[in-house]
Amino acid sequence: MKNINQDIQSGQIKGCYLLFGKEDYLKHQYRDKLIKALADPEDNMNITRFHGSGLNVQELLEIANTLPFFAEQRVIVVENTSLFKKTPDNFEKQLEELPDSTHIVFLESEVDKRNRLYKWISKNGYACEMNTPDEKMLLAWIKGLCKEEGKAMDDTAIFYFVEHMGTDMLLLRNELEKLFCYKYEDPHITVQDVQTVCVSxxxxxxxxxxxxxxxxxxxxxxxxxxxxxxxxxxxxxxxxxxxxxxxxxxxxxxxxxxxxxxxxxxxxxxxxxxxxxxxxxxxxxxxxxxxxxxxxxxxxxxxxxxxxxxxxxxxxxxxxxxxxxxxxx
Missing domain, CATH: 1.20.272.10 (Zinc Finger, Delta Prime; domain 3)
Known part of the structure; x- marks a missing residue:
């Protein structure tokens, strides 16, 4: 993830990224970061999305070979396909021949690291596994979100919050939004607040x-x-x-x-x-x-x-x- 942030900050964004793993929140967050860095997120002319195992590879390649329309970059997002389990013949070679203005972001829950496409992206682009952060990182992430909203949540409240809500970051983010609204005028979030707002x-x-x-x-x-x-x-x-x-x-x-x-x-x-x-x-x-x-x-x-x-x-x-x-x- 650090490498993706560095690519965005330097403007040296690679042609292909693979974001994979169990943590959807992180995958979606970095997908959106890459899109925002390359194009206007509302630009439907130059942002194309493919989803699901019924991917039309030929259509994908045709769009990928098309130069952007009144823009500098074209972005293609490909989510949850079977490409990293069974890759079409010569697919990697066709990716090598794409114009520099095309960037493809792949999102997958699971990949076979022995797969040809995975190895090719690891070598020629960037593959990043995104799973639930460890205890230290999750604690820092929650505290960071609280700080952005001018709130404070001590470790005891955070431990109680995660123990009862689980570690799904999207769910945690949504539950934190409820807490922020509930404690609109009070900066301190307690275990009692978590019990009242989040835990039935x-x-x-x-x-x-x-x-x-x-x-x-x-x-x-x-x-x-x-x-x-x-x-x-x-x-x-x-x-x-x-x-x-x-x-x-x-x-x-x-x-x-x-x-x-x-x-x-x-x-x-x-x-x-x-x-x-x-x-x-x-x-x-x-x-x-x-x-x-x-x-x-x-x-x-x-x-x-x-x-x-x-x-x-x-x-x-x-x-x-x-x-x-x-x-x-």
């Missing part, structure tokens, strides 16, 4: 219930379970949240044993980096075999509910009671 009452109680189970606090866990039922949360939905939670604990337990660091664990389990320590701490309260058994109990309970062998409300409550009583053997 049901979501907050769900996390609290999982924490109570993790600390073997049966009375609190059952009280929160009943609160969730009062909020009309379906028992089967609560059960699936339990299944997900203990499946993550099981994965974390195995990864910690394998010597993986927090960043590797977060990526493997698809959880925010900030949450790894909490999950790792809870995982230590059980053996791996206990966690696997708890995952299987969740699955068995769901099957029993579907088969009509137990009422959903009762089945989930019995599961919570059993989990709260489990201690590390």
């Amino acid at each position: 009452q049901a979501t907050s109680k769900m996390f609290a219930m999982l924490d109570a189970i993790g600390t073997h606090n049966r009375n609190q866990a059952l009280s929160l379970y009943r609160d969730l039922l009062a909020l009309r949360e379906a028992p089967i939905g609560i059960l699936r949240m339990l299944l997900r939670h203990f499946n993550i604990l099981m994965q974390v337990s195995a990864l910690v044993k394998d010597g993986k660091n927090n960043k590797e664990i977060a990526a493997a389990c698809a959880i925010p980096p900030f949450s790894v320590k909490k999950y790792a701490s809870q995982a230590t309260k059980y053996t791996f075999e206990q966690l696997r058994n708890m995952v299987e109990q969740c699955q068995d309970t769901e099957q029993q509910i579907k088969a009509g062998q137990v009422k959903d409300i009762v089945g989930v409550e019995l599961l919570i009671v059993g989990f709260c009583e489990k201690e590390r053997e």
